[in-house]
Amino acid sequence: MTRASPSPEGETVLRFHRLSVPTPYSVGPVNSYLIVSEPVTLVDPGPDWPAAREALCGALERLGLGLQAVARIVLTHSHSDHSGLAHLLHEATGAPVYVHRHALAELAPDYDYLAVRLPFLRESGLPEAVLEKLIKLKDVLPKPVVYPEEAVVVEGGESLEFADGALRLLHIPGHAAGHLCLWDEADGVLFSGDFLLPDITPNPVLGPAPDNPERRDRSLEHYLSGLEVVRRLNPRVVWPGHGEAILNPPEVVTRNLAHHRARLQAVLDLLGGSALTAYEVAAALFPDLRQFDIFLGLSEAFAHLDYLRERGEVEAFYRNGTLYFRRVGTG
Ligand SMILES: [Zn+2]
Ligand SMILES: [Zn+2]
Numbered sequence: 090m091t092r093a094s095p096s097p098e099g100e101t102v103l104r105f106h107r108l109s110v111p112t113p114y115s116v117g118p119v120n121s122y123l124i125v126s127e128p129v130t131l132v133d134p135g136p137d138w139p140a141a142r143e144a145l146c147g148a149l150e151r152l153g154l155g156l157q158a159v160a161r162i163v164l165t166h167s168h169s170d171h172s173g174l175a176h177l178l179h180e181a182t183g184a185p186v187y188v189h190r191h192a193l194a195e196l197a198p199d200y201d202y203l204a205v206r207l208p209f210l211r212e213s214g215l216p217e218a219v220l221e222k223l224i225k226l227k228d229v230l231p232k233p234v235v236y237p238e239e240a241v242v243v244e245g246g247e248s249l250e251f252a253d254g255a256l257r258l259l260h261i262p263g264h265a266a267g268h269l270c271l272w273d274e275a276d277g278v279l280f281s282g283d284f285l286l287p288d289i290t291p292n293p294v295l296g297p298a299p300d301n302p303e304r305r306d307r308s309l310e311h312y313l314s315g316l317e318v319v320r321r322l323n324p325r326v327v328w329p330g331h332g333e334a335i336l337n338p339p340e341v342v343t344r345n346l347a348h349h350r351a352r353l354q355a356v357l358d359l360l361g362g363s364a365l366t367a368y369e370v371a372a373a374l375f376p377d378l379r380q381f382d383i384f385l386g387l388s389e390a391f392a393h394l395d396y397l398r399e400r401g402e403v404e405a406f407y408r409n410g411t412l413y414f415r416r417v418g419t420g
Pocket of ligand 2: 116119168283331
């Protein structure tokens with residue numbers, strides 16, 4: 090499936106195609122964006138999965154391009170459905186992989202996703218048996234890897250120059266620590282990765298703060314301020330990492346802000362007058378969570394609890410190594 094960017098004047102500024110690449114995850118296919126202005130640039134090649142490889146190569150062929158046409162690869166973030174093919178594509182083409190410093194750290198071959206999050210899972214109140222199962226879960230996709238020598242490390246703020254325009258790389262964390270969005274200011278087009286999605290509110294994924302790994306990252310705080318950044322950019326259209334183009338970005342920003350406000354209130358209501366663990370909050374918000382969704386549910390719970398704690402509405406204390414949260418004034 091390919092799309093070109095319609096601009097208000099009917100002419101195209103940066104020409105690109107949306108390539109729908111299948112993933113084995115419940116989120117469905119991932120959007121890979123091929124910007125055909127020189128140097129030809131591929132944003133998020135997709136997962137390292139046979140059907141994805143086939144789809145990507147097939148799409149390039151139908152456009153009359155070989156893999157070799159790709160001169161630059163950009164990753165919005167480290168998650169395997171977006172980044173898995175970057176290494177193979179680099180090997181095939183020599184194209185450098187533009188990636189945020191924090192995402193590159195997660196793409197290191199020896200990076201163990203759950204191990205670095207284990208201290209947070211241990212204090213979450215997750216029953217030991219469930220934790221053991223979670224640790225042993227095997228992803229259907231191989232761990233995505235990008236080697237430092239393949240990468241161009243960015244911090245955000247850099248501009249990718251093309252023959253017909255430019256894309257500014259914006260570091261907008263909240264869903265993932267090293268998340269980048271790509272902003273075509275001339276055309277009012279934002280490539281949002283998983284930061285803004287048409288049908289779902291992205292998970293504020295649990296992880297260590299990149300510059301202070303003992304602490305949880307303030308993912309929800311980052312996410313909410315990122316929404317304000319997007320609101321100020323005021324894009325005409327947002328091309329997301331999954332699903333169709335977002336033609337009403339301000340509405341989606343408002344919807345996501347309202348979603349989190351409602352969830353913050355729901356967490357306060359849940360706490361009531363008692364002290365609860367992050368696991369108890371997750372289980373109340375999302376009954377019947379299984380497998381990796383348990384981790385995502387815990388991410389939601391921690392993100393909202395930590396945010397309320399930062400705001401002074403909730404306090405936390407340890408009991409036998411487990412972290413409990415309660416509303417201020419109810420202890
Ligand atoms: Zn993601
Ligand atoms: Zn995704």
